[in-house]
Amino acid sequence: MEHSRASFVLGHHFEQARIVHCQVGEPTLLVTELTPFHPQSHLWPDQPGDVGTASWEGGSAVVGPCRMGAISPEGELFVDQAIPVKRGAEGWAFVVVHPLAGQHALPIGGEVELKVDAEARHALSLGHSGCHLVALALNRVLMPYWRKEVSERDALEQPDFDRLAIQSSRVESRGSREQYRIGKSLRKKGVNSEALLAELPRIEQQVNAQLAEWLASGGEIRRSRAGEAIIDSRYWHCVLEGREVTIPCGGTHVGSLAELGIVSVQLNPREEGFTLQSRVSP
Ligand SMILES: [Zn+2]
Incomplete structure (x- = not known):
């Protein structure tokens, strides 16, 4: 078969x-x-x-x-x-x-x-596209919290805090929910977890400001795939800061940043980390 x-x-x-x-x-x-x-x-x-x-x-x-x-x-x-x-x-x-x-x-x-069900799909696509943008914005805002050079980089060549710290991610209708943990290995890699966790409210504001700036550009989002089979690799591409960034992704997405309207996040502390709730208001 x-x-x-x-x-x-x-x-x-x-x-x-x-x-x-x-x-x-x-x-x-x-x-x-x-x-x-x-x-x-x-x-x-x-x-x-x-x-x-x-x-x-x-x-x-x-x-x-x-x-x-x-x-x-x-x-x-x-x-x-x-x-x-x-x-x-x-x-x-x-x-x-x-x-x-x-x-x-x-x-x-x-x-x-x-x-x-096209309506349910669209709500999840909004949530998933928002989720990728949020991860990139979070990585941008957290750059000053790295004390050492880090080799893991995201699609914008920023230190990839999102990938290194994420514990779970759940795309929802018009939003997403992530859990981040700054454990011993991440602290060893150079994350200043004390300052980061103490400054969560400020980080939240900065992420929201970065999101607003990127969304105003209204860049195109497109998908590509290595083949038709469900196990073939699939990718998310988005025009950001004048260039196309690429992230491996199996999910569904909207066609442009303009469709997302407003994306905002809420950060809340949890043991050794924080939770992130994003909301998309198209
Ligand atoms: Zn994805």
Whole structure:
């Protein structure tokens, strides 16, 4: 079996697709050769899976949220955290799993119409594009808090505090929620955690000012991918400060910074770090 082909990177919400696997249950797990649905990653579950509907001759069902799956050489489907192999493992097909409400015995080789809830998708795309911009703004504002040269750099070649300190990231409708931890290894790398944590309110203001400046430029956002398969690498590109920056990203996004309107963050202290809540007001 082949890996699922995914069209959400192209901004698609609708596909007519051929059924390649159907596991009847509550929910029924449907796999198609092609899909417009974005699945939540099993490795870094930042963006929730798309929801929507599936319809076929004589029936329809609510879909989602979609997840990643892998089908073994023997034809057994494993979903999300139960996937026992690395992506690209020989003989395994990595697929998008559409959970269908109710029990539906759909024929392999049959056709379904898959339709993503465009409004829910758009709200998540706003949240995810905002989240990338926030990470870059945070890295910019935290540059003075590094006491040493750091080799890990972000897409703007700034010290990559976001990548080094992030514990979890969750994209939400028109926002995101991140947890950052400044542990021993990060302090050893040179982060002045005492000053940073003492100055969170000021940092919050500076991040919001940086976001406003970048958003005013209204730069284009585009996506690219190494191939059509769900496991092929995908990228986010955005024009910022007069050049295009590139970040590896599997999620969905809006088409320009102008669509984001206002993005603002709130920082709150937690043990050995802080939480960040971002909000997008288009
Ligand atoms: Zn991303």
